[in-house]
Amino acid sequence: MIQLSEAQAKERIARRVAATLPNNGIVNLGVGIPTMAVDFLSADKKIYIQTENGMLGVGPSPRTPEEFIPNLINASRSPITEIPGSSYFDSATSFAMIRSGRMDATVIGAIQVSETGDLANWALPGKGVLGPGGAMDLVVGVKDVIVATLHTAKGGKPKLVPVCTLPLTALKAVNTVITEFAVFKFIHGEMVLVEHSSDVTLDDIKAMTTAHYFVAVDLKIKQV
Numbered sequence: 001m002i003q004l005s006e007a008q009a010k011e012r013i014a015r016r017v018a019a020t021l022p023n024n025g026i027v028n029l030g031v032g033i034p035t036m037a038v039d040f041l042s043a044d045k046k047i048y049i050q051t052e053n054g055m056l057g058v059g060p061s062p063r064t065p066e067e068f069i070p071n072l073i074n075a076s077r078s079p080i081t082e083i084p085g086s087s088y089f090d091s092a093t094s095f096a097m098i099r100s101g102r103m104d105a106t107v108i109g110a111i112q113v114s115e116t117g118d119l120a121n122w123a124l125p126g127k128g129v130l131g132p133g134g135a136m137d138l139v140v141g142v143k144d145v146i147v148a149t150l151h152t153a154k155g156g157k158p159k160l161v162p163v164c165t166l167p168l169t170a171l172k173a174v175n176t177v178i179t180e181f182a183v184f185k186f187i188h189g190e191m192v193l194v195e196h197s198s199d200v201t202l203d204d205i206k207a208m209t210t211a212h213y214f215v216a217v218d219l220k221i222k223q224v
Contacts, residue, residue, distance in 0.1 A: 002199040009150055009180035012197075012224070015040045016178050017107055017148050021047055025104035026097075028052060028138060033148045034107035035076040048083075050103065051075050052094050052134045057086025095134065098141045105144040108135060110177075112164045113147055115211035117174040117186040120166040121147075132169055139173040151179035151208050160184070160191075160211040181205065184213060195220040 004012070014036035021027055021037065028050045029035045038049050039060045049058035051074045059081035062068040067081050074080045097103060112120040119139060122132040139145050153159055160177065177184040182205055183195040191213035196205055198221050 004180060006150070010036065012180045013148050013150070013178055016183065016222075017146065018042070018045075020146065020176070020178065020183075021045070021107075022104055022144075023047065026050060026056070026102065028098065028103050028106040028142065029058070029075065030106065030108040030135065030138065031075045032109040033150075034109060035074045035078060037107060037148070038074075038080070048085075050094070050097065051080075052091075052098065052138075054089050054091060054094050055080075055082070055086060056089075056097075057083045059083045059086075095137055098134070098137050101141060101143065103138075103142040105146055106138040106142040107146045107148050108138060110147045110149040110159060110174075111153075112159055112161050112166055113149070113174055113177055113211070114164045115160075115162050115191045115213060116189060117172045117191070118164045119145075119147065119169045119174050120164040121169050123167040125166070135169050139170040144175050145173050146176045146178060147174050148178050151181050156208070158208060158210040160209045160213075162211055181208070185216075190214060192216050193219065195222055197222050197224045199224055 010033050013033050017037040018040035024046050026048045038058055048056055050056045051058050062079050062081050068079055072080050110121045121135055175186055181197050181200045185192050185194050191211055193213050194216045
């Protein structure tokens, strides 16, 4: 199996997320890998990206000094640009949008995802935490929950597990998991492998994934 650097793996995930996002939708991108996806959206995709710190109409990262505006940042505190028609608002309005079901999708990170779609993404043992933040609102208030995560943690420890052993963000909330090697869907409560990259085999996926899952009949292999 090919070995990717962390940067290569994250970019691959972000590109796959960008291709997955719905057209004509309003999508929240969470902290970390999810916020990278906006840089890989195709020009013909009509989509409004929301960041929970108070902006709708997030554009890609600034490419020139002229595009850099110090006050424009995303949830990862990285600089962003704005697209025509963008707007700004306070946190109360931002979370009213999220909690009222107006968001078509959210892309969020994960520490663990269980085989039933449970999500743990805010606390690691022995490390200080600020709390789950907006994640709990996003995973219950948004129509489609997409997890973007490295397939394994450092040292190869599985992140896709039978049961989450860390504090939960939500139960049975995840619809899709996108890693650098695979895409899983939760269909009727069951985890299904629907796609894997051409540089890994089914045996490789199984070795990295302790969660029980099914393999789709129409499994896709994405050339990389």
